[in-house]
Amino acid sequence: MIILIIIFFILIALADFPALIKYKKWYEFTVLSVFFLCAFVLAILQWRGISIPSPTKGAVFIIQDVLHLKYS
Amino acid sequence: MKKSPEQISTAQMMFSVGCFIQGSTLLTYLIHGFAKQEAWIGVLLGCLISMPIIWMYTYLAKKFPGKSLIEIHDIVLGRIAGKIFSALYIYFFLSLVFLNTRDIGDFVGGSLLQVTPTPVVLIMFLFICCWAVRKGVKTMTRYATLFVIIAFVFLLFTSSLLISNMKFSNFLPVFTLPLKNYVQSAHTVAMIPICEIVVFFMLFPNFQNAKGSGKALWGGFAIGAVTLLFNVARDTAVLGPYTPLVTFPSFLVMRIINVGTVFTRVEVLYSVILISLLFFKTAILLYAAVFGISQLLKFDSYKFLVPTFAAIAVIFALAIFDSSMEHADYAITGAAAFYTSFFELILPVITLTVAAVRGFSGKKEIVPS
Numbered sequence: 001m002i003i004l005i006i007i008f009f010i011l012i013a014l015a016d017f018p019a020l021i022k023y024k025k026w027y028e029f030t031v032l033s034v035f036f037l038c039a040f041v042l043a044i045l046q047w048r049g050i051s052i053p054s055p056t057k058g059a060v061f062i063i064q065d066v067l068h069l070k071y072s
Numbered sequence: 073m074k075k076s077p078e079q080i081s082t083a084q085m086m087f088s089v090g091c092f093i094q095g096s097t098l099l100t101y102l103i104h105g106f107a108k109q110e111a112w113i114g115v116l117l118g119c120l121i122s123m124p125i126i127w128m129y130t131y132l133a134k135k136f137p138g139k140s141l142i143e144i145h146d147i148v149l150g151r152i153a154g155k156i157f158s159a160l161y162i163y164f165f166l167s168l169v170f171l172n173t174r175d176i177g178d179f180v181g182g183s184l185l186q187v188t189p190t191p192v193v194l195i196m197f198l199f200i201c202c203w204a205v206r207k208g209v210k211t212m213t214r215y216a217t218l219f220v221i222i223a224f225v226f227l228l229f230t231s232s233l234l235i236s237n238m239k240f241s242n243f244l245p246v247f248t249l250p251l252k253n254y255v256q257s258a259h260t261v262a263m264i265p266i267c268e269i270v271v272f273f274m275l276f277p278n279f280q281n282a283k284g285s286g287k288a289l290w291g292g293f294a295i296g297a298v299t300l301l302f303n304v305a306r307d308t309a310v311l312g313p314y315t316p317l318v319t320f321p322s323f324l325v326m327r328i329i330n331v332g333t334v335f336t337r338v339e340v341l342y343s344v345i346l347i348s349l350l351f352f353k354t355a356i357l358l359y360a361a362v363f364g365i366s367q368l369l370k371f372d373s374y375k376f377l378v379p380t381f382a383a384i385a386v387i388f389a390l391a392i393f394d395s396s397m398e399h400a401d402y403a404i405t406g407a408a409a410f411y412t413s414f415f416e417l418i419l420p421v422i423t424l425t426v427a428a429v430r431g432f433s434g435k436k437e438i439v440p441s
Contacts, residue, residue: 008195008383009383012379012380012383015379016375016376016379016380019376020376025372027371028371028372028376031369031371032376032377032380035377035380035381035384036380038384039380039383039384039387042384042387042388043383043387046387046390046391051391052387052388052391054388054391054392054393055163055166055167055170055388055392056167056170056171056392056393056402056407056411059167059407059411060402060407060411063407063410063411064405064407067410069406069410070405070406070407071252071256071404071405071406
């Protein structure tokens, strides 16, 4: 599985990084590298079964426990 | 950011909005759950309360023609507050990508490919979305008209095959539920399928006729609302009291079709159409998110961000809920409707109010750059 994840991310990297390097777009390259690394780390965590913070759980906490907005 | 050479017509925009709303027909089980046999009333009420919100969107779009939400925030709220609002919207669009991708995973995994691992389904689905988004807005929206027509013709065709199974007594009794059920169903209809069209503000820089935004939004709303109403009414007429008990009522209704030995297993066709609609919706949301990021960070292009964010979408679609029950609970308790209300109602109202206070609400119009 880890091999598949690595191959998958290599393919993503090959799709965009070479063009950014070729045209010397270093700002875009830096930002994309940050997002790419985050995605890779998250994929590894997901594969290892480590819980990733859900983007909705924070919102649900604010809506239901802080603002007490709930239908049932 | 340079203005995109890709321009889309009013008709294309209108069908895109309609197709986007049609993409939410998978979630009609929520309306059936809240309003039981009176789900059609929930849809009508939802459409009614969406109207002033859509009017607000058209007002904003006409006041700032050819501007995306990110640009409108920068103009109205200034650099810092504008950036905060824009970042919130990017988070919102991304969360909708995760939720819709999860919907497709639950539908395909639960009804069609039960032994296929969910990540395989999600990767294939987002690969196609990613491909479409990289091709650009014009290519993406070109298919909306086709999808809308196919979905509508299929809806009429299957409904005609189901006439013998329909019992109009299934709509009775009327107005017997507690007020809370009507409010919840109307709120859910307004916020989840309909007012999510706020995402189309991210396509307005590519809109050929910036002044036709009202026509596009209202026309798309009409297409989507009619489809939703028709879908919900058909499912109630066929399934009756069983409708709130099933996860995908339309899918079950399709399974009932059996005319001779010719028209059977129509649910496969239905699934293909539904996945196509959800593909369109997810592609538009993914586009809005990456285009928003590229505008916020002042990139020349958004395309290089697409594959990485598609990968992030696969990961979060898997991680967003621990189980399908938790996913259903998120919608049933109203958390989904309240969450979307913040972005579809409260933030636009704040933007509109600040625009009025700062003098953007008069006859003065922001000329497109």
